[in-house]
Amino acid sequence: MIKLYTADTPNGRKVSIALEELGVPYEVVHVRIDQGEQMSDWFLALNPNHKVPVLDDDGLVIWESGAILLHLAEKYGKLLPADPKGRIEAIQYAFFQTGGIGPNMGRFGAAIRKPEDERNPEMIQIFGDEVQRLCGVLDRILSDGRPFLAGEYSIGDIMHYGWLSIAVKLGAPQVMAFPRVVEWTKRIGERPAVQRGEQIP
Numbered sequence: 585m586i587k588l589y590t591a592d593t594p595n596g597r598k599v600s601i602a603l604e605e606l607g608v609p610y611e612v613v614h615v616r617i618d619q620g621e622q623m624s625d626w627f628l629a630l631n632p633n634h635k636v637p638v639l640d641d642d643g644l645v646i647w648e649s650g651a652i653l654l655h656l657a658e659k660y661g662k663l664l665p666a667d668p669k670g671r672i673e674a675i676q677y678a679f680f681q682t683g684g685i686g687p688n689m690g691r692f693g694a695a696i697r698k699p700e701d702e703r704n705p706e707m708i709q710i711f712g713d714e715v716q717r718l719c720g721v722l723d724r725i726l727s728d729g730r731p732f733l734a735g736e737y738s739i740g741d742i743m744h745y746g747w748l749s750i751a752v753k754l755g756a757p758q759v760m761a762f763p764r765v766v767e768w769t770k771r772i773g774e775r776p777a778v779q780r781g782e783q784i785p
């Protein structure tokens with residue numbers, strides 16, 4: 585049985601969205617990161633990096649959302665194109681997210697959520713500009729009319745969706761400046777499996 589340790593965050597939801605898309609049964613453990621539960625001994629034994637998501641697949645424990653999605657896609661033979669070029673493209677987009685949109689949107693969000701008297705305008709500018717630049721890159725990729733990043737729907741799309749869908753819902757100008765990115769985010773959000781995965785936990 586698959587056990588997913590997650591929280592109501594964009595990174596956690598990547599995995600519930602993928603599991604819903606695969607139609608695989610799984611058990612959910614809600615890790616209360618709002619209460620610091622990720623620092624408890626039992627959780628550190630699963631992930632020394634104290635972050636969700638973590639997947640326990642019958643004793644095989646995996647952390648880092650990209651590694652988890654790659655494992656699931658390979659195990660169930662879905663969410664990765666079958667042809668070698670499409671397959672490595674999907675993996676490339678998954679890596680691109682963990683080094684790009686993930687950390688930059690995370691830090692941008694943290695910077696703008698600070699109380700007004702603690703806000704650092706320089707940090708907001710730096711991370712906001714980088715988010716906008718990365719959205720411009722995605723826009724350029726989508727400009728050839730492809731419906732999804734690697735052609736067909738893949739782990740590369742799921743990795744990007746969580747953060748970008750929040751930004752679109754909030755109307756963040758860094759993302760709204762790129763209609764193709766907004767459209768692609770909405771296309772993913774219409775999938776029933778995505779809507780189910782977004783309800784977890």
Ligand SMILES: N[C@@H](CCC(=O)N[C@@H](CS)C(=O)NCC(=O)O)C(=O)O
Nearest residue numbers: 593595617622634635636637648649
């Ligand atoms: N690179 C990691 C990022 C995971 C991550 O940042 N998780 C956040 C929630 S979105 C977390 O658990 N934060 C708790 C902490 O840092 O202590 C991944 O892709 O899995």
